[in-house]
Amino acid sequence: MRRTVWTRAQTTSGLKNVLFGVTPGKRLCLATAGTVVGGKLEGVKGPSGEVRRRGGDGQVRRFEEIPHTGRSGWVNLVKFWREDRFRHLHKYMQRTFNALGPIYRENVGTVSSVNIILPSDISELFQSEGLHPRRMTLQPWATHREIRKHSKGVFLKNGEEWRADRLQLNKEVMMSSSVKCFLPLLDEVARDFCRMLQARVQNEGRGETGKRSLTIDPSPDLFRFALEASCHVIYGERIGLLSSSPSLESQKFIWAVERMLTTTPPLLYLPPRLLQRIGAPLWTQHATAWDLIFSHAEARIQKAYQRLTSPKKRGLDPALEGVQYSGVLAQLMEKGKLSLDLIKANVTELMAGGVDTTAVPLQFALFELGRNQEVQERLRHQVRASWAQADGDPHKALQGAPLLKSTIKEVLRLYPVGITVQRYPVKDIVLQNYHIPAGTMVQACLYPMGRSAEVFEDPLSFNPARWSTSKEGGQPEGGGRGFRSLAFGFGARQCVGRRIAENEMQLVLMHILLSFRLSVPSSEDLETTATLILQPETPPRISFTNL
Numbered sequence: 313m314r315r316t317v318w319t320r321a322q323t324t325s326g327l328k329n330v331l332f333g334v335t336p337g338k339r340l341c342l343a344t345a346g347t348v349v350g351g352k353l354e355g356v357k358g359p360s361g362e363v364r365r366r367g368g369d370g371q372v373r374r375f376e377e378i379p380h381t382g383r384s385g386w387v388n389l390v391k392f393w394r395e396d397r398f399r400h401l402h403k404y405m406q407r408t409f410n411a412l413g414p415i416y417r418e419n420v421g422t423v424s425s426v427n428i429i430l431p432s433d434i435s436e437l438f439q440s441e442g443l444h445p446r447r448m449t450l451q452p453w454a455t456h457r458e459i460r461k462h463s464k465g466v467f468l469k470n471g472e473e474w475r476a477d478r479l480q481l482n483k484e485v486m487m488s489s490s491v492k493c494f495l496p497l498l499d500e501v502a503r504d505f506c507r508m509l510q511a512r513v514q515n516e517g518r519g520e521t522g523k524r525s526l527t528i529d530p531s532p533d534l535f536r537f538a539l540e541a542s543c544h545v546i547y548g549e550r551i552g553l554l555s556s557s558p559s560l561e562s563q564k565f566i567w568a569v570e571r572m573l574t575t576t577p578p579l580l581y582l583p584p585r586l587l588q589r590i591g592a593p594l595w596t597q598h599a600t601a602w603d604l605i606f607s608h609a610e611a612r613i614q615k616a617y618q619r620l621t622s623p624k625k626r627g628l629d630p631a632l633e634g635v636q637y638s639g640v641l642a643q644l645m646e647k648g649k650l651s652l653d654l655i656k657a658n659v660t661e662l663m664a665g666g667v668d669t670t671a672v673p674l675q676f677a678l679f680e681l682g683r684n685q686e687v688q689e690r691l692r693h694q695v696r697a698s699w700a701q702a703d704g705d706p707h708k709a710l711q712g713a714p715l716l717k718s719t720i721k722e723v724l725r726l727y728p729v730g731i732t733v734q735r736y737p738v739k740d741i742v743l744q745n746y747h748i749p750a751g752t753m754v755q756a757c758l759y760p761m762g763r764s765a766e767v768f769e770d771p772l773s774f775n776p777a778r779w780s781t782s783k784e785g786g787q788p789e790g791g792g793r794g795f796r797s798l799a800f801g802f803g804a805r806q807c808v809g810r811r812i813a814e815n816e817m818q819l820v821l822m823h824i825l826l827s828f829r830l831s832v833p834s835s836e837d838l839e840t841t842a843t844l845i846l847q848p849e850t851p852p853r854i855s856f857t858n859l
């Protein structure tokens with residue numbers, strides 16, 4: 313296995329970094345100011361051919377000295393297109409860190425970034441994110457809203473506007489009191505999903521009754537589960553996706569989210585307004601996909617609005633008064649702190665962000681549990697004991713099975729939905745002894761970090777228990793403790809759907825483990841591809857055997 317060791321000469325800020333990239337039979341010694349050209353490393357060569365360090369006087373180095381992948385953003389962009397790097401950006405980043413060390417600069421088209429991998433550097437970045445943290449703007453999404461004259465939600469807003477919306481959303485989806493309210497809704501969908509799976513195993517599986525087994529690609533069912541769960545929590549509505557004949561409208565929504573996600577990365581590096589003006593097919597596909605997502609949300613919101621303003625719900629029917637929690641949308645409408653327009657914008661974003669992001673990690677989770685039987689048994693043991701104690705209460709059941717949460721963390725370490733988290737520091741900072749001016753886009757690169765032996769012990773093994781040790785992540789030391797589990801981002805701007813996602817995934821895994829033994833026909837590593845989210849190139853097949 314290829315292993316790169318970064319030795320730190322000094323501590324956190326103001327430290328010098330020496331890189332010894334060790335590949336079998338090859339040793340690369342590089343300090344700074346290297347550049348990768350045509351896949352090879354270029355730098356200042358010393359007499360023995362090694363790349364010599366510049367500016368080794370302990371002074372903070374200039375921004376321009378950060379190793380980089382080529383000066384011209386346009387040349388890089390052409391390479392990205394030609395070599396299909398967008399789809400393998402995660403692997404490309406991993407290779408580039410191996411070649412250039414724990415920090416490098418990159419220009420692609422109009423976008424420039426500084427990329428980092430070590431928790432200590434990410435911690436430094438986090439401390440300078442300010443009161444209104446900013447991520448890289450997904451310009452194609454923003455342009456779609458502007459052209460169609462839709463309001464933007466938290467995903468696309470910045471500054472005080474972002475904060476005002478975000479504080480309202482946090483109350484409905486992040487606070488533990490609201491989590492307790494929507495947990496039973498998620499649990500209901502997770503149980504229905506398992507019932508549907510049981511019926512399929514019974515009808516289509518092989519083997520004697522009670523011990524039947526079925527091998528399938530579960531991804532279409534997981535997408536339906538995730539959409540059904542999102543609709544239940546957000547709109548308070550069941551849309552019947554787990555029935556035998558799901559509606560065409562919902563299938564179209566799932567298709568549209570997928571199309572919107574796959575068309576985003578190439579559009580990030582091109583000016584969307586120009587593409588719109590010339591009628592470029594890529595832009596048209598992207599905008600049409602968003603239009604479909606918006607019309608799906610609009611129809612659901614109208615329905616919920618009618619329900620909410622009907623005399624029964626308004627409290628004229630005493631039998632219904634204060635009885636039920638009816639979803640995030642209803643809560644936002646009842647509180648009346650956000651305008652209807654802003655509620656629509658934010659709820660549409662929650663829907664667009666809430667389906668693939670959970671359906672895909674669930675595929676990875678089933679695959680990893682299927683090929684790691686011991687881990688699966690240990691987890692099932694804990695889940696069974698907890699479920700037996702919980703008396704049907706999903707909150708208690710999850711509390712009693714912490715290994716479930718660790719399993720999700722471990723899946724997201726190896727397969728982070730978003731391969732980077734970006735921030736623009738509000739003040740100048742020093743990373744790896746390089747000066748980073750305020751306002752620079754810095755990316756914490758989660759995929760390479762999750763697989764780095766510098767950050768995690770035995771990084772390629774699937775071991776949820778590593779998260780329950782006192783050293784978070786069971787990692788070798790390296791500073792920045794804590795900044796290792798970052799799949800949901802960090803700080804005030806972290807994923808607002810985090811609690812929905814974590815609970816939804818844990819609950820469905822819990823019910824699956826209570827009903828089935830999982831195995832995989834092939835335990836070969838999965839090939840992955842990065843659209844806007846990291847996905848398996850081909851969805852894995854999983855065997856479900858009745859317990």
Ligand code: HEM
Binds near residue numbers: 466468665670803
């Ligand atoms: C495993 C599932 C998920 C992962 C790994 C994930 C990851 C992320 C990440 C990394 C960010 C950026 C955070 C940052 O900049 O620090 C984010 C933001 C966001 N996510 Fe998620 N997400 C997931 C599920 C969801 C779900 C289920 C929803 C909706 C119900 C959602 C809605 C959003 C929204 C609206 C934002 C923007 C928040 C803001 O800028 O204030 N996500 N997510």
